[in-house]
Amino acid sequence: MKFIYIILASILFNVSVFGQNGFVIQGKAAKQFEGSKLYLDYQRDGYSFSDSTVIKQGKFTFKGEVDEPNYARMILDSQGLGKLRTQNTGDRLYFYIGNENYNFNITESLKKVAITKSPLHESFVQYINFIGGDFMDIIDQGNAAFSAVPEDAVDKNEQYAAIKQKFDEKFDKRNDQQLLFAKQNPNSIFAVDALTEVANKRGTKIIETIFLDLNKSLQNSSRGKELAARIYADKNIVIGSMAPNFAQPDQQGKMVQLSDFKGKFVLLDFWASWCSPCRAENPNLKKAYINFKPKGLEVFAISIDDNNGREAWLQAIKDDDLPWIHAADLKGWRNDAAVLYGVRGVPQNYLIDPTGKIVAINLKQENLHKVLAEYIK
Known part of the structure; x- marks a missing residue:
């Protein structure tokens, strides 16, 4: 139970990030990234926010504010290709952002950046390790495996099928771990995201009881309300029911x-x-x-x-x-x-x-x- 305790302690400590006025990301980057552009995407109050900066003298800074911690994306455009050409296949980092301080140190790539000073990020890394990896990282691994198959390979279709099966099994095991995590960590902000991902694959029926056992503040968070609405909709917004007004x-x-x-x-x-x-x-x-x-x-x-x-x-x-x-x-x-x-x-x-x-x-x-x-x- 030691691992579980560490997760909970980190998350409970992280409540204090809401007392800080916004987030600050202070970064350092290796010499080869001088002049490169960085993009940051995150959410606040249900709306998307984007920011950008340029690495100057090996340093960069982002400042902003979120209403609650959320999944963010940072993109490093080291070749000057622009955001549209790098946001899906370029050097990207997915992480949780909250109103706290972050120290970034980019040496080899943004994807392998060292992040310190953030209790929220430490908790996120522990959560990701527990469930078996970050969703987008696994997607990238799968795409790389598909791309590695030679176009002229005689057994190309068989290789594709084997790769698909491998990653389907990986995601299934990950869903099992997410269910376990949510059961064991009802106070964790990552529990809602874990159940949401399971619902995306297996439906809401399997996660409803676990969701109702989560801390009420989590159920009343933005993502918690979204998941509650999905559970309600799956049971009530069906053929023969009255369409809810909006x-x-x-x-x-x-x-x-x-x-x-x-x-x-x-x-x-x-x-x-x-x-x-x-x-x-x-x-x-x-x-x-x-x-x-x-x-x-x-x-x-x-x-x-x-x-x-x-x-x-x-x-x-x-x-x-x-x-x-x-x-x-x-x-x-x-x-x-x-x-x-x-x-x-x-x-x-x-x-x-x-x-x-x-x-x-x-x-x-x-x-x-x-x-x-x-x-x-």
Whole structure:
């Protein structure tokens, strides 16, 4: 039980980070990184924040504030390629950020940076070691393994299948450890993230009892409320249930409520400008809208773009020529409506009848037209 005690002690001590006014990251970097640009992405109050700085005389600094500790990403662009070209495959670091001080020392790479002075980071490392590795690190390992397979290999498909099986098993074992961690550490801020990842793979039923045993402050945190909403949605937002009402600002900032559509069939559609499957489905949705709009169909589209993606959202509406009503609170995956409905993937939609009852879920391609024809005469 010694390991468990260390985790708990670190987390309980870490409550003090909320008494500090913001975070400060003081960094040193080896000579070869002089002049390189660093990017930092994190969340505050449900919105995405991005910052950047340049390494000068072997030093760099970031300052900011978070409402609660959250998973952050730092990117080192040592080749001057820009953020877009380095954020997914370049030198990246994923870590937990809270309102405390951090000392970074970059020698070989950002991915191998030494971080000191942060009790939160120490606790995060212990958590990651306990469950079997960081999610994004494992994804990178899997992608590297796939890329290492020669394109002309005779047994290429067999190698791909073996790699997939290996990493599927790794993630399964990791989920088992996350469940164990949450059971043994009900006061840890990482317990909510552990259960969220398990729910992503295995559903919410398996984690509900463990979640309800967590410290109430964790259940009432932003991520705790999101997970509670998913548990509720999986049990209650189903075919035959009444669709929960909500309000979101449209493109001009005017609040639109789902209840505004009562008396009509409405397709509640969750999407995003960056979602390729969503964009690919838009022409089909537009065809259905044109055919059934005269018979009373409305489409209420909720984007899960974040505040950094507002222009991309508006441009996607214009480029795809989408004539229905659009809204977004620009909180990304923390969009209030998406959280309420337990949405964890897009595209996702709900067909709601004139009384406000959900009659169909996830209608796409030809099935969309077929089901609409059954209900809207």
